[in-house]
Amino acid sequence: MRISQLSKQGVFFMDHSFLSGSDFVGITFWIVSIAMWAATIFFFYEGMRVSGKWRTSMVVAGLITFIAAVHYMYMREYWVEMGESPVVYRYIDWVLTVPLQMVEFYLILIAAGAAVSGGSFWRLLVGTLVMVVGGYLGEAGMIPVLLGFIIGMIGWAVIIWEIFRGEASQAASSNQSVSAAFNAMRLIVLVGWAIYPLGYVFGLMMETVDINTLNWVYNLADFVNKILFGLIIWNAAVKDSASA
C-alpha cells in the first residue's frame, strides 16, 4: 500500500496499484476472475436453449460463477494491493457457492425425474455449511485450528457419504446422461475439493506451503471446481434436451 497524495482537505489518496507482469499469482487471480464472468454469460445464455426442466440447473451454474466472479474482483485487488491471502473473501464466496453446488446435485436429479427426498437435500446443505463455517472459525483463530479442521472434515464426509452411498447416489442411476454427469460431479467433490483441506493442512497447520503457492493452487482449483462443474451440467442438459 502506498500513500502518495494528500488533498487540501487532509484526505489521503492511495496510489493505484496495477498488476505487475512478474506477479504470477496476481495474473492467475486476474485470469480466473475474467473466466468466471465469461462462464456466467455462457451458462445464462445456454440456459435459454435447453429444455425447460434443465433451466434452473443452468441458472444456478451461472449464479455460482457470478458470485465467484464478484469475489474474484475483490480478491485480486486485495492480493495486488496487500500481497496477502484474501481469506475473508474466499470464505464468503465458499459459504454461498458451495451450498449452491449441493443444490445442483439435487436439481439434476429432479430434472431426471428421480424420486429423491428432501432429507437428501438437507444433508447436503448442512454438510456444506458445517464444512465452511468450521474451516473459517479455525482459520480466523476463533477456535483452535485443529478443531476447525476436524469440524470441516466431518462436514465434507457427510457430503461424500450422501453422494457416493446415500440416497442421492441411488437416485442418480435412473437416467443415462444424468448419471454420467452425477459421476463426474461427485469426482470433483472428492478429488477437486481435496485441494482445500490439503491447503489448510500444509498452508495453515504445518506452514510448509507459502502463500504464493497456496493462492495459485486455490485459484486453479476454483477454476476446475466451479467452471468445469458447470460445464458438466451444461453437457448433460444439452444431451438430455436433444434426446427428449
Ligand SMILES: *C/C=C(C)/C=C/C=C(C)/C=C/C1=C(C)CCCC1(C)C
Ligand atoms: C468454489 C469453491 C469450492 C468448491 C470450495 C470448496 C471448499 C472446501 C471443500 C473446503 C474444505 C475444508 C475442509 C474439508 C476441512 C478444512 C477446512 C476447509 C474449509 C478448507
